[in-house]
Amino acid sequence: MRLNTRxxxxxxxxxxxxxxxxxxxxxxxxADGVSVAELTPQAEKAIKAGLEHLARTQKEDGSWGTNxxxxxxxxxxxxxxxxxxxxxxxxxxxxxxxxxxFLLDACETGHGYMGQSMYEHALATLALSEAWxxxxxxxxxxxxxxxxxxxxxxxxxxxxxxxxxxxxxADLSVTVMQTVALASxxxxxxxxxxxxxxxxxxxxxxxxxxxxxxxxxTAGQAPSFPMTAAGTMSLMMLGQRENQAVAKGLLxxxxxxxxxxxxxxxxxxxxxxxxxxxxxxxxxxxxxxxPRIRDSLLKKQQADGSWPVQNGVETQFAILILGIxxxxxxxxxx
Numbered sequence: 001m002r003l004n005t006r007x008x009x010x011x012x013x014x015x016x017x018x019x020x021x022x023x024x025x026x027x028x029x030x031a032d033g034v035s036v037a038e039l040t041p042q043a044e045k046a047i048k049a050g051l052e053h054l055a056r057t058q059k060e061d062g063s064w065g066t067n068x069x070x071x072x073x074x075x076x077x078x079x080x081x082x083x084x085x086x087x088x089x090x091x092x093x094x095x096x097x098x099x100x101x102f103l104l105d106a107c108e109t110g111h112g113y114m115g116q117s118m119y120e121h122a123l124a125t126l127a128l129s130e131a132w133x134x135x136x137x138x139x140x141x142x143x144x145x146x147x148x149x150x151x152x153x154x155x156x157x158x159x160x161x162x163x164x165x166x167x168x169x170a171d172l173s174v175t176v177m178q179t180v181a182l183a184s185x186x187x188x189x190x191x192x193x194x195x196x197x198x199x200x201x202x203x204x205x206x207x208x209x210x211x212x213x214x215x216x217x218t219a220g221q222a223p224s225f226p227m228t229a230a231g232t233m234s235l236m237m238l239g240q241r242e243n244q245a246v247a248k249g250l251l252x253x254x255x256x257x258x259x260x261x262x263x264x265x266x267x268x269x270x271x272x273x274x275x276x277x278x279x280x281x282x283x284x285x286x287x288x289x290x291p292r293i294r295d296s297l298l299k300k301q302q303a304d305g306s307w308p309v310q311n312g313v314e315t316q317f318a319i320l321i322l323g324i325x326x327x328x329x330x331x332x333x334x
Contacts, residue, residue, distance in 0.1 A: 039325050043294050049305030050319045051080060055095055062098030065312040070106055070115035073099050074127035075316030082323035086134045100131055104143050112146030117163045118154065122177035125151060129184040130329050148185045151178050152196055158206070159199030171218050172207040175200065176230040176273070183237040201238050204231055205245055213248030226266040228252050229274035236280045250281050254289075261296045268307075268317035275321050290324065297322055 054076050058064055065072025077099040080092055087096040103124050106114045114124040125147040132140050150165050160170025161178045179200050186192040206219045208231065214223020215231030232249030240246060253274055264270065271293050278289035297318050300307055307314040 039322075040294070042298055043322050046298055046301050046305075047083060047319055047322050049301070050307070050315050050322075051083060051085070051092070051305075053305035053315060054079060054319075055092060058095055058099070062095070062100075062102035064099075064316070068116065068120060068312060070103065070120040071123050072313050072316065073102050074120070074123040075313050075320065077103070077127045078130060078329060079316045079319040079323070081130055081134075082320055082326055082329050084326060084328040087131060100128070100137075100140065103128055104139060107143040107147055112143075112150040113165050114147065118151075118161055118165060118174050119163070119177055121147065121150065121165065122174075122181040125181040126184050129181065129188045129190070132188050144185065144188070145190055148182065148190050148192065151182060152193070154178075155196060155199060159201070159203030170203060172204065172215060172227050172231055173217060175203055176234040179204070179234045180237055197238055201235065201240055204234055204238070205243075207231060208245045208249070210245075210248075213245070213252040215249060223252065225253070225256055225260055225264070226270035226273070229270050229277055233273045233277035233280065236277065241280075246281075250277065250285060253277070254285070258292075261292050268310075268314050268321075271321055272317050275324055279324050294322060 054064065058076070063069045063073045064076040077096060080086075080096055085092045085096060087093055087100050103114065106124070107128070114121045125144070128140060128144045128147060132144050151161070154161055154165045154167055155178075156162070156167040156170050158170055160172070160175040162169050162171060162174055179197075182192050182196065182200070186197075204215075207215050207217070207227065209216060209223045212223055213228075215227040216223050217227050228249050232246055232253065235241075235243055235246050235249070260270075275290060275293055278285040297307070301318070302308065305315075307318045309315075
């Protein structure tokens with residue numbers, strides 16, 4: 001079982017590294033000597049205000065959100081954990097314990113399936129996996145295994161996943177959510193067959209446009225920023241760091257116009273994946289990318305500590321992006 005320790009993966013050496021700009025953010029060294037873009041006081045203040053907003057708006061049953069309560073709760077739980085707050089530990093321990101219970105109840109009621117789609121289910125599985133890494137709760141372990149079982153049973157013959165928990169067709173967006181959840185669960189000690197991972201890699205690569213390096217929603221479509229961020233990051237989580245599709249995906253992302261940092265219909269979703277991909281790629285990528293999305297998010301935060309709502313999970317996503325440098329969540333560690 002994974003306890004409160006960092007798991008390590010092999011360092012990925014990029015074959016094409018862009019020049020680092022002459023002016024860089026201040027750097028901090030962690031215990032292993034890894035340089036990271038330092039959190040500014042403004043970013044730390046924004047994260048604190050965001051968490052306080054979530055604490056104020058949590059429902060009595062432990063959930064967040066309205067239409068997508070499982071997703072909102074899963075992301076809310078991880079938003080607190082990314083800052084080092086965990087269930088049963090002050091100052092937010094009681095609230096986080098209630099959030100875990102809400103997800104466990106949903107898992108038990110749904111016979112392993114949580115939420116209205118595999119999007120929600122994967123996010124909830126990821127949250128439970130990250131919480132299990134800090135817990136000895138046997139109920140949590142049992143329901144996590146059930147949640148993973150649902151994902152394994154829903155993989156289609158091509159290696160991907162779709163909205164419903166059935167092995168029919170697939171798309172990259174839903175597939176990436178499942179692969180990240182499985183990668184976390186596997187690291188937590190839950191059995192995930194190698195064949196499942198290999199088939200998932202095959203599907204993700206089928207959505208890669210070799211000519212440009214970008215990724216598309218389904219094979220044959222035009223590459224997009226959200227799908228390239230998601231596809232690139234998922235391959236890294238699936239042990240494919242040395243695959244040329246990763247290197248080309250990162251370069252595709254870095255070649256996008258500055259406007260991607262300002263807005264867009266999938267703004268929080270795409271940057272949730274892009275920021276993780278850049279962190280996993282190493283300092284030469286991360287030190288250029290993180291300050292830009294950090295400063296963009298700071299401009300968007302509202303007076304009450306929240307971020308503008310579209311689907312009810314924007315504040316959670318914003319905190320998760322801003323909080324990457326904390327590296328308390330194992331999924332955020334190199």
